[in-house]
Amino acid sequence: MANKLFDLTGRTxxxxxxxxxxxxxxxxxxxxxxxxxxxxxxxxxxxAAAAAEMRAAGHQVHEALFxxxxxxxxxxxxxxxxxxxxxxEILLNNAGIQFRRPMVELDxxxxxxxxxxxxxxxxxxxxxxxxxxxxxxHGKIINIGSLMSAIAxxxxxxxxxxxxxxxxxxxxxxxxxxxxxxxxxxxxPGYMLTDMNQALLADAAFNAWVIRRxxxxxxxxxxxxxxxxxxxxxxxxxxxNGQIIYVDGGMLAVL
Ligand code: GCO
Numbered sequence: 369m370a371n372k373l374f375d376l377t378g379r380t381x382x383x384x385x386x387x388x389x390x391x392x393x394x395x396x397x398x399x400x401x402x403x404x405x406x407x408x409x410x411x412x413x414x415x416a417a418a419a420a421e422m423r424a425a426g427h428q429v430h431e432a433l434f435x436x437x438x439x440x441x442x443x444x445x446x447x448x449x450x451x452x453x454x455x456x457e458i459l460l461n462n463a464g465i466q467f468r469r470p471m472v473e474l475d476x477x478x479x480x481x482x483x484x485x486x487x488x489x490x491x492x493x494x495x496x497x498x499x500x501x502x503x504x505x506h507g508k509i510i511n512i513g514s515l516m517s518a519i520a521x522x523x524x525x526x527x528x529x530x531x532x533x534x535x536x537x538x539x540x541x542x543x544x545x546x547x548x549x550x551x552x553x554x555x556x557p558g559y560m561l562t563d564m565n566q567a568l569l570a571d572a573a574f575n576a577w578v579i580r581r582x583x584x585x586x587x588x589x590x591x592x593x594x595x596x597x598x599x600x601x602x603x604x605x606x607x608x609n610g611q612i613i614y615v616d617g618g619m620l621a622v623l
Contacts, residue, residue: 373604377402381601382449382456384436384493385463387414389562390512390590394460396422397594398601404428406454408445408463410435430454436463436489446496458508458601459497461490464530466564468523479526486530490537494552498545506549510600511538513556513612515620531556535612542610551609553600558616560588584617 386407501507541552
């Protein structure tokens with residue numbers, strides 16, 4: 369009984385920013401739960417390497433090289449998937465960037481780039497997926513938020529605003545698409561051991577702060593998001609909608 373609930377056999381998941389870090393780990397989780405995965409990235413060599421690795425492990429993997437901030441490229445990529453008969457039943461909007469600078473020194477171009485990549489792209493890719501999920505009467509959309517969907521930290525304002533927006537975009541998707549059988553939810557990762565956080569990890573004071581401030585007393589590992597992602601992609605979450613699940617070692621729950 370329990371396994372069937374979390375079984376993704378026969379389903380296809382599109383994961384943006386899937387060639388490394390959190391995206392790669394969650395794509396692996398989907399594949400191990402039985403799903404076929406469409407790996408997206410904007411970096412061709414990384415994408416090809418991730419796909420080859422997963423195919424070598426016996427998983428069904430497709431590649432979709434496109435820039436999530438480019439509306440025409442996103443529409444073309446979905447059209448291409450349609451022509452290949454690949455139905456996206458699960459969308460994981462994971463791709464994102466970080467940019468650290470105090471606001472008084474921050475260029476508007478950098479602000480816009482972070483908002484476009486971390487928020488607008490989830491709308492653009494989500495809209496294309498929903499146009500296909502609504503007529504089918506079912507679908508799963510998972511948006512990657514952050515601790516910054518709920519709290520702020522100095523020097524990362526555009527990232528924080530985008531991740532706050534992701535929480536409300538998820539609820540807006542629920543408002544408009546839940547009645548069509550689509551469940552839209554989000555995951556809020558805590559401080560995870562990823563390339564994006566290498567500079568923070570290398571900063572002894574910051575590293576000590578994360579360990580002290582996190583009730584679990586450690587950084588999170590990317591693969592520790594896979595279970596929550598599979599839950600939100602599976603039948604086990606068919607009545608879960610508009611939620612954000614924080615996977616953060618308890619950081620948000622405790623002062
Ligand atoms: C930072 C980090 C964080 C983490 C994560 C925490 O500069 O504080 O990059 O933003 O990446 O989002 O939830």
